[in-house]
Amino acid sequence: MNVPAASGDGGATTLVAGSSLWADAWRRLRRNRLAVASAVTILALACACLAGPWLIAATWGHDEQSQDLASGPRPPSWEHPFGTDFYGRDLLVRVLAGGRVSLTVGLLAALVAATIGTLYGAVASYAGGLIDAVMMRAVDVLYALPYMFLVIILVTILGKSLLLVFLALGAVGWLLTARVVRGQVLSLKEREFILAARSLGTPAHDIVLRHLIPNVIGPVIVTFTLSVPSMILQEAFLSFLGLGIQAPRPSLGALISDGAGQMLVFWWTLVFPGGLMAVLLFALNFLGDGLRDALDPRLER
Amino acid sequence: MIGYILRRLRGLVPTTLVIVAASFALVRLAPGSPFTSEKEIPPQIRRQLEARYGFDRPLPEQFLRYVGHLLRGDLGLSTKYPQRSVNEIIADGFPVTLTLAGVALVWALLVGITAGVIGAIRRNTIWDHAAMAAALVGISVPSFVLGPLLVLVVSLRWQLLPPAGWGDWRHVILPGLTLGTLSAAAIARLTRGGMLEVVQSDFIRTARAKGLSERLVVWRHMLRGGLLPVVSYLGPAIAGLLTGSVVVEKIFNLPGIGPYFVDAAFNRDYFLVMGIVLLDALFLLVMNLAVDIVYGLLDPRIRYR
Numbered sequence: 001m002n003v004p005a006a007s008g009d010g011g012a013t014t015l016v017a018g019s020s021l022w023a024d025a026w027r028r029l030r031r032n033r034l035a036v037a038s039a040v041t042i043l044a045l046a047c048a049c050l051a052g053p054w055l056i057a058a059t060w061g062h063d064e065q066s067q068d069l070a071s072g073p074r075p076p077s078w079e080h081p082f083g084t085d086f087y088g089r090d091l092l093v094r095v096l097a098g099g100r101v102s103l104t105v106g107l108l109a110a111l112v113a114a115t116i117g118t119l120y121g122a123v124a125s126y127a128g129g130l131i132d133a134v135m136m137r138a139v140d141v142l143y144a145l146p147y148m149f150l151v152i153i154l155v156t157i158l159g160k161s162l163l164l165v166f167l168a169l170g171a172v173g174w175l176l177t178a179r180v181v182r183g184q185v186l187s188l189k190e191r192e193f194i195l196a197a198r199s200l201g202t203p204a205h206d207i208v209l210r211h212l213i214p215n216v217i218g219p220v221i222v223t224f225t226l227s228v229p230s231m232i233l234q235e236a237f238l239s240f241l242g243l244g245i246q247a248p249r250p251s252l253g254a255l256i257s258d259g260a261g262q263m264l265v266f267w268w269t270l271v272f273p274g275g276l277m278a279v280l281l282f283a284l285n286f287l288g289d290g291l292r293d294a295l296d297p298r299l300e301r
Numbered sequence: 302m303i304g305y306i307l308r309r310l311r312g313l314v315p316t317t318l319v320i321v322a323a324s325f326a327l328v329r330l331a332p333g334s335p336f337t338s339e340k341e342i343p344p345q346i347r348r349q350l351e352a353r354y355g356f357d358r359p360l361p362e363q364f365l366r367y368v369g370h371l372l373r374g375d376l377g378l379s380t381k382y383p384q385r386s387v388n389e390i391i392a393d394g395f396p397v398t399l400t401l402a403g404v405a406l407v408w409a410l411l412v413g414i415t416a417g418v419i420g421a422i423r424r425n426t427i428w429d430h431a432a433m434a435a436a437l438v439g440i441s442v443p444s445f446v447l448g449p450l451l452v453l454v455v456s457l458r459w460q461l462l463p464p465a466g467w468g469d470w471r472h473v474i475l476p477g478l479t480l481g482t483l484s485a486a487a488i489a490r491l492t493r494g495g496m497l498e499v500v501q502s503d504f505i506r507t508a509r510a511k512g513l514s515e516r517l518v519v520w521r522h523m524l525r526g527g528l529l530p531v532v533s534y535l536g537p538a539i540a541g542l543l544t545g546s547v548v549v550e551k552i553f554n555l556p557g558i559g560p561y562f563v564d565a566a567f568n569r570d571y572f573l574v575m576g577i578v579l580l581d582a583l584f585l586l587v588m589n590l591a592v593d594i595v596y597g598l599l600d601p602r603i604r605y606r
C-alpha cells in the first residue's frame with residue numbers, strides 16, 4: 001500500500017523507506033560472510049541428511065540397517081565412501097541417517113525449550129510481585145542442578161524413544177530462555193504501549209501473547225539458534241551413554257560411541273561421524289553468533 | 302557480608318528439602334523396581350528383600366524415614382551392591398570425580414582467560430582471530446570425540462600418557478584436558494567480550510589519565526571488569542563439569558561417581574540415585590554461593606546487605 005507522504009515542501013514526495021529491525025538484521029547478517037557460509041553449510045548438510053539415505057538406497061541399494069557380515073568392516077572405498085561398520089553396514093548412510101536424527105532432535109528440543117521458556121519468563125515478569133519471585137526462584141533452583149542428571153532419570157523412566165528424548169531435553173532446557181525473556185519483559189512492561197493496552201482494558205493474557213512476546217522475539221531467536229547445537233550435543237551425550245536413540249537406528253552419538261571403541265583398527269568408524277558432528281556444531285554455533293551480532297546492534301564490533 | 306552469607310545458607314535448607322522430595326518422587330514414581338531383573342525372584346524372597354529396604358511400607362512413611370536417615374548422614378543401602386552402603390560408594394567415587402573436575406576447571410580458567418585477554422587487547426588482529434577460532438572449535442568438538450582422539454594420538458601414537466585407569470598424576474591429565482576444553486572455550490569468549498565491554502568505560506579512561514602503565518590498566522582494571530561474566534558463568538560451568546565427567550569417566554575408565562549414576566538410574570537403585578543427585582546438588586548450591594560472594598568482591602558496585 002502506498003501512503004502519500006504529507007508534503008510540506010511543495011509536493012516533493014520523498015518516501016524514505018523505514019528500515020525495520022528485521023531488514024537491518026538481515027543486512028548485517030548477509031555482510032557476515034562466515035555466518036552466511038555456515039547457513040549454507042547447514043542447509044546443505046540438512047538436505048544431505050534428509051535425502052541422502054533415500055538416494056543411496058535407491059542408487060546403490062545400501063540402507064542403514066541391512067547387515068552383510070562378510071563385507072565388514074572395510075575401509076573407505078568407491079562403493080562405500082565412508083567404509084563399512086562391524087556388521088558390514090554402509091557407514092555413509094548410517095552417518096547421514098544419524099545426522100538426520102541429531103538435527104531433528106536438536107530443532108524440536110530447542111523449539112520445546114524456547115516455547116516453554118518464553119511463556120514462562122513473560123508470564124512471571126508481567127505478573128510481577130510474589131508470583132514472579134516464586135517462579136524465578138524455581139528457575140534458580142533448577143539452574144543450580146546438574147540438569148543432565150534429571151534428563152538421565154527422565155529418560156530411564158519414560159523409555160527411550162525419539163519423542164521422549166527431545167521432550168526430556170526440552171523440558172529441562174528452557175531455563176536460559178525464561179531468564180532472558182523475563183529480563184526483557186521487565187523493561188518492556190513499563191513502556192507506554194503496554195500502558196495504552198492496559199488502559200483499553202486488554203486482558204492480561206492478550207497483553208502477554210500479543211504485545212509482550214512479539215517484542216522479545218529477537219533475543220528468543222538468538223537463544224534458540226544457540227541452543228540447537230547444545231541440544232544436539234546433549235542428545236549425542238545421551239546416545240553415547242546408551243540412553244538415547246536405540247540400535248539399530250543410528251544416531252551420531254551412538255555411532256561415535258561405537259567408533260571410539262574400535263578406533264585403533266577401524267579409524268573411519270570414529271572419524272566420519274565425529275567429523276560430521278563437529279562440522280554441524282561448528283556451523284550452528286557460527287550462525288548463532290552471527291544472528292546475535294545481527295539482531296543486537298548494541299554489540300556491534 | 303556475614304549476615305548475607307548466613308541468610309543464603311539458611312536459604313539452602315528449603316531448597317535442599319525440595320530437591321530431596323523431588324528426587325524421591327521422580328525415582329519412586331518410575332515404573333519398575335530394583336528387583337525386576339532377568340531372573341525370576343520367588344515372591345517370598347522378593348518380599349523379604351523389600352522388607353529389608355523398607356519398601357513394604359507406605360510411600361509417605363518411607364519418605365519420612367529417608368529424611369530421618371539423611372539427617373543422621375545415612376544415605377541408605379544400595380540395592381544393586383547389597384554389601385555396600387551409598388555412603389561408601391560415594392566416598393570411593395566422589396574424590397575421583399572432584400579431582401577430575403578440579404583439574405579441568407584449572408585448565409579451563411588458565412587457558413580460557415589467557416586466550417580471552419589476548420583476543421581483547423589484540424583485537425581484530427591475527428592473534429584475536431586465531432584465539433576465537435580455536436574457542437569456537439573447542440565449543441564444537443564434543444568431549445566424546447576429543448577424548449578418544451587424544452588417547453589415539455597422545456597415548457597410543459606418542460606413548461606419552463596412560464590411555465585409561467586411575468593412579469598417579471599422569472592419569473588425570475588427558476581426562477582433565479578432555480573435560481575442561483569446552484569450558485575453556487566458553488571462558489575465552491566471555492573474557493574477551495567482558496573486557497571489550499569495559500574498554501571504553503570511564504574508569505579505564507581515568508586509569509589511563511592518571512598515568513598508570515598500560516600493563517596495570519589491562520591486568521588490574523580491564524581484567525577485573527572482563528572477569529565478571531566469567532565469574533557468573535562459573536556456576537553453570539561447574540554443573541557442566543560434573544555432568545561431563547559422566548562421559549569422560551566412561552571414556553577413560555575412571556572409578557568416579559558418574560558411571561554409577563547411569564547404572565543406578567537403569568537398575569532403579571533408589572537410594573544410590575537419590576544420594577548422588579543430592580550430593581551433586583548440594584555441591585553445586587554451595588559453589589553457586591561461593592561464586593556470588595566472589596562476584597561481590599570483584600564488583601565494587603554490588604553491596605551485600
